[in-house]
Amino acid sequence: MRTASADLLAVRTITADGSDVYLRITSSPADLEIRWYRDGDQRVSGSPVLFPAGDRSRRRIGSNFRAGTTFCLGVVGASGDAWCGVVDWNVYS
Numbered sequence: 001m002r003t004a005s006a007d008l009l010a011v012r013t014i015t016a017d018g019s020d021v022y023l024r025i026t027s028s029p030a031d032l033e034i035r036w037y038r039d040g041d042q043r044v045s046g047s048p049v050l051f052p053a054g055d056r057s058r059r060r061i062g063s064n065f066r067a068g069t070t071f072c073l074g075v076v077g078a079s080g081d082a083w084c085g086v087v088d089w090n091v092y093s
């Protein structure tokens with residue numbers, strides 16, 4: 001399992017077949033909708049997942065990625081609100 005808590009909008013690479021991607025927002029004053037998208041092509045993406053303000057539950061935002069897949073996160077929320085969280089990938093649960 002890999003975990004990243006810095007720069008949540010950076011490109012990430014899947015290294016194991018069948019990988020799932022989870023996100024847990026650790027701090028946000030506003031509701032956020034987050035989805036994965038293919039690095040360099042936002043037309044290939046997952047469905048937005050709602051993360052209500054203050055809810056620190058881990059949610060799956062994508063599943064069954066092949067090794068070598070690169071992905072980014074797209075975020076929609078209140079403009080200017082700071083937030084942080086943790087992304088886990090290459091996990092199977």
